[in-house]
Amino acid sequence: MTEKRVLLIIAGGIAAYKSLELIRELGRNGIKSRCILTKGGAEFVTPLSVSALSGEKVYTELFDLDDESEMGHIQLSRSADLVVVCPATADLMAKAAHGHANDLASTALLATDKPVLMVPAMNVRMWEYAATRRNVETLRSDGVTVMEPDEGAMACGEFGPGRLPDVHAITAQIEAMLHDGMDLPSFGPKPLAGRHALITAGPTREPLDPVRFLSNHSSGRQGYAIAGALAAAGARVTLVSGPVSLEAPRGVDLVPVETAREMLAACEKALPADVFISVAAVADWRPSRAAAKKLKLKEGDKTAPQSLDLSENPDILATLSRKKKKRPTLVIGFAAETHDVEELARAKLKRKRCDWIVANDVSGDVMGGADNQVSLVTPTGVDHWDRMDKTEVARRLVLRIAEAFEGELAGKVAAE
Numbered sequence: 001m002t003e004k005r006v007l008l009i010i011a012g013g014i015a016a017y018k019s020l021e022l023i024r025e026l027g028r029n030g031i032k033s034r035c036i037l038t039k040g041g042a043e044f045v046t047p048l049s050v051s052a053l054s055g056e057k058v059y060t061e062l063f064d065l066d067d068e069s070e071m072g073h074i075q076l077s078r079s080a081d082l083v084v085v086c087p088a089t090a091d092l093m094a095k096a097a098h099g100h101a102n103d104l105a106s107t108a109l110l111a112t113d114k115p116v117l118m119v120p121a122m123n124v125r126m127w128e129y130a131a132t133r134r135n136v137e138t139l140r141s142d143g144v145t146v147m148e149p150d151e152g153a154m155a156c157g158e159f160g161p162g163r164l165p166d167v168h169a170i171t172a173q174i175e176a177m178l179h180d181g182m183d184l185p186s187f188g189p190k191p192l193a194g195r196h197a198l199i200t201a202g203p204t205r206e207p208l209d210p211v212r213f214l215s216n217h218s219s220g221r222q223g224y225a226i227a228g229a230l231a232a233a234g235a236r237v238t239l240v241s242g243p244v245s246l247e248a249p250r251g252v253d254l255v256p257v258e259t260a261r262e263m264l265a266a267c268e269k270a271l272p273a274d275v276f277i278s279v280a281a282v283a284d285w286r287p288s289r290a291a292a293k294k295l296k297l298k299e300g301d302k303t304a305p306q307s308l309d310l311s312e313n314p315d316i317l318a319t320l321s322r323k324k325k326k327r328p329t330l331v332i333g334f335a336a337e338t339h340d341v342e343e344l345a346r347a348k349l350k351r352k353r354c355d356w357i358v359a360n361d362v363s364g365d366v367m368g369g370a371d372n373q374v375s376l377v378t379p380t381g382v383d384h385w386d387r388m389d390k391t392e393v394a395r396r397l398v399l400r401i402a403e404a405f406e407g408e409l410a411g412k413v414a415a416e
């Protein structure tokens, strides 16, 4: 494979220091970085540390005659396979959205003919401000990929979305864009060609009235990573997903749903499948009645509930596992546990009659994060996997699935 190269624009924000970590992580993955450091960016990291890590000259000023004779801004903007802005500040996104070109970074963004990825990091209020929302929308409709920032405590002491995503998640996004999404995990020949994989992901939303619902914090990341890896391995993939903010991976058929009952119906409609992977965090209960009109608290209106009456939702995994006809050949469930992971997963395996359980240890910060710590529990044994990126968990799981199908094939050949 030829070496991949990114043009990394480092703008001025407290998260700029993480771009150094990104350069290293990209390097470990065989991706070279050539960097532009904005004036603001240089307040947070020095050109010297950037050039030491990237092993290249760092570009800082638009009207530097030496640079213009060496490599002009037009050529610079096209010298890479992908342009990455990290961190992307509100200011630089505003400039890019409006086509300004008054410094090297904005000029390169305007001149490039390559895909662009922006990784925002800013104060939560700045991220949520109407002008920033508009700029992000404009950039996205112009074809720029803008990652969603992470949520959490910020350097400024506030809390909310605006933190730079984890460096591993940024690297995974960059790899996906460099490889055009198709061979995200590097599979050689397509081991699942001709197979149909059905997968659920994300949360479900159970309505209480037209504007309120019961749900959970599932981000959908693990399920989407598995769907992408299955497609990369050559499978036809149906991804039945609750509401999440992720783009469907390339080559995957997305069926968007809201409630658990819609999710079950969509899965049944998608059968037959060779493998079913139940990653969704399905709400166990739903409000027994969803009001047709918004429930009111005041005005003597008696519609406001004093307590919630809940009904149990169908168990999608157990329903598909127990099917007499059209049971997928391999049924894989997920189990989120904080303790006695293996024992509880084994009990779940029996109760839901699935073939394998991927047991998540959620005692740490797995939910919504980029990493996952799992054990693969099968009727005959258990494999404990190290804590790793969700993309890598997906790749390993898909390899195990491919091996299982190869084994089934080998068994059939031997029996004949």
Ligand code: CTP
Pocket: 200, 260, 278, 279, 280, 281, 282, 283, 284, 313, 314, 315, 316, 317, 318, 332, 333, 334, 335, 336, 337, 348
């Ligand atoms: N699942 C499902 N339909 C449901 C509930 C869960 O398909 N209504 C699936 C999930 O997608 C996952 C597995 O079942 O594959 C998780 O089972 P669950 O019993 O919900 O386990 P936990 O979420 O781990 O919670 P608990 O241990 O409290 O039962």
